[in-house]
Amino acid sequence: MIAYPLPDDAINAALAAVRFDADGLVPAIAQQHDSGEVLMMAWMNHDSIGETLRTGRVCYWSRSRQSFWRKGESSGQVQMLVEWRVDCDGDTLLLRVDQQGPACHTGRRSCFYRRAESGGLQVTEPVLLSPDALYGKKDPSPGF
Amino acid sequence: MIAYPLPDDAINAALAAVRFDADGLVPAIAQQHDSGEVLMMAWMNHDSIGETLRTGRVCYWSRSRQSFWRKGESSGQVQMLVEWRVDCDGDTLLLRVDQQGPACHTGRRSCFYRRAESGGLQVTEPVLLSPDALYGKKDPSPGF
Numbered sequence: 001m002i003a004y005p006l007p008d009d010a011i012n013a014a015l016a017a018v019r020f021d022a023d024g025l026v027p028a029i030a031q032q033h034d035s036g037e038v039l040m041m042a043w044m045n046h047d048s049i050g051e052t053l054r055t056g057r058v059c060y061w062s063r064s065r066q067s068f069w070r071k072g073e074s075s076g077q078v079q080m081l082v083e084w085r086v087d088c089d090g091d092t093l094l095l096r097v098d099q100q101g102p103a104c105h106t107g108r109r110s111c112f113y114r115r116a117e118s119g120g121l122q123v124t125e126p127v128l129l130s131p132d133a134l135y136g137k138k139d140p141s142p143g144f
Numbered sequence: 145m146i147a148y149p150l151p152d153d154a155i156n157a158a159l160a161a162v163r164f165d166a167d168g169l170v171p172a173i174a175q176q177h178d179s180g181e182v183l184m185m186a187w188m189n190h191d192s193i194g195e196t197l198r199t200g201r202v203c204y205w206s207r208s209r210q211s212f213w214r215k216g217e218s219s220g221q222v223q224m225l226v227e228w229r230v231d232c233d234g235d236t237l238l239l240r241v242d243q244q245g246p247a248c249h250t251g252r253r254s255c256f257y258r259r260a261e262s263g264g265l266q267v268t269e270p271v272l273l274s275p276d277a278l279y280g281k282k283d284p285s286p287g288f
Contacts (some may be wrong), residue, residue, distance in 0.1 A: 006262055014260040027236075029173055036180025038173060041236040053260060058268060086265070087255040088248050092171075092185040094256040104232050107220040111231040116158040116197060118150055122228070 004056035004081050011053045015046060019090035028093040030103065035080040039103035040111040042069070044093065056081050060099055068134060075134040077101040102128045105135075148200035148225050155197045159190060163234035169205060171177035172237040177226040184255040184268075184280065186213070188237065200225050202241055219278040221245040246272045 006014070011040070020026050025043045032039055039089040042060040048068055051059045063068040072078030083096035104111040106127065112126035150158070166169050169187045186204040188196070192212055195203045202223040206213040210255055216222030227240035248255040250271065257269035 010260060010262050013264040017265055019210065019260065021174055027171055027185065029185065031182055033178075036175075038175055038238050041171065049154065056159055069283060084260040085256040086258050086260075087185065087239075088250055088252075088257070089255075092255070094182050110235075111236075112229040113232070114161065116150060116228040116230075117161050118154050120154055120157040121161055122163065139231060 004053060004084075006053045013051055014053060014084060014086070015049060016056060016068055017086045018046075018049065018071050018093070020046065021091070022115050023063075025063070026046060026091060026093055026143075028060065028095050030058065030095045030099065032099055033096040037110055038110070038112060039079075039097070050094075052081055052095075053084060071103075075105070076103075077103065078133065079103070082144070102134065105131065107131055107134055148197060150197045150230075156195055158228060158230070159193060161230045161257045162190075162193065162237070164190065165235070167207075169207070170235060170237055174202065174206065174223060174240050174241050177240040177242055178242075181254055182256060183223075183243055183253070185240070193237075196225055196239075197228060199260050202239060215247075216244070219249070220248075221247065221278070223247065226251060244281065246278065249275065249276055251275055 013115045018026050024045050027041055028044045030039045043063055045061040048059045048061045058081055061070040077100050081096045082098055085094040102109055107129045108123060108125045108127055112116050113123055114121050116125050162170050168189050169220055173185050173189045176182045187207055189205040192203045193236045202215045204213040213266055224242045226242055229238040229244050247252055251273040252269045252271055254269060257267055260269050263282050
């Protein structure tokens with residue numbers, strides 16, 4: 001397990017390896033570090049990567065809200081960073097994380113809860129916490 | 145384990161759940177179905193998803209070549225589909241696959257072979273097959 005936060009020069013080395021798209025964003029896959037579950041995919045920009053590596057708590061960039069999206073700030077279900085990885089061409093990140101509770105705004109552990117089967121699309125994951133319980137009466141929309 | 149190929153109506157139901165971006169693409173995460181390793185991320189369009197679900201062999205869309213990218217067509221390291229999943233808002237796919245050999249064009253098992261550590265970015269995965277062995281003297285560039 002890697003110790004975060006990282007020092008500034010290591011954060012700069014990580015950022016230098018990232019190839020951001022035309023909007024200054026890069027997709028980040030979140031994977032539960034011990035079980036291997038792929039939990040979600042969201043987007044990061046330069047500053048949200050910097051914050052994540054500095055604090056050890058995952059911060060995305062919300063494309064819909066155009067603002068930082070500190071995972072768990074509404075739901076309480078925070079995502080702590082265990083490993084930060086970048087792919088061969090620098091245009092995708094893999095975050096190995098420790099996710100508390102549901103990662104999905106529907107209250108399921110993973111956002112990938114629908115599977116294509118011969119009978120159609122099947123929901124395979126249970127709701128662990130209702131969106132009402134996660135968000136109260138607030139807007140349950142995720143940060144996409 | 146899900147039996148592919150799927151019938152046409154199941155393929156249409158899967159496609160109907162996908163929210164393609166302005167370029168008609170959707171990111172697809174490939175995860176080795178038994179070990180849980182996240183191998184790579186690439187892009188699919190409507191027709192490459194259809195082909196993948198019809199044949200059971202993963203076919204991406206190459207943004208750089210603007211053509212189908214049947215994983216393994218140059219390297220021989222094919223990727224067979226085990227499960228096709230779509231996320232809560234339909235804009236990311238998770239392909240649980242059976243990847244033969246290296247998924248990465250550098251000859252490593254996974255494209256996510258670099259990890260941010262306090263001393264800088266570290267390569268953590270060995271080269272299993274050299275790009276020369278994978279591609280002969282052909283262009284070893286991936287299909288991004």
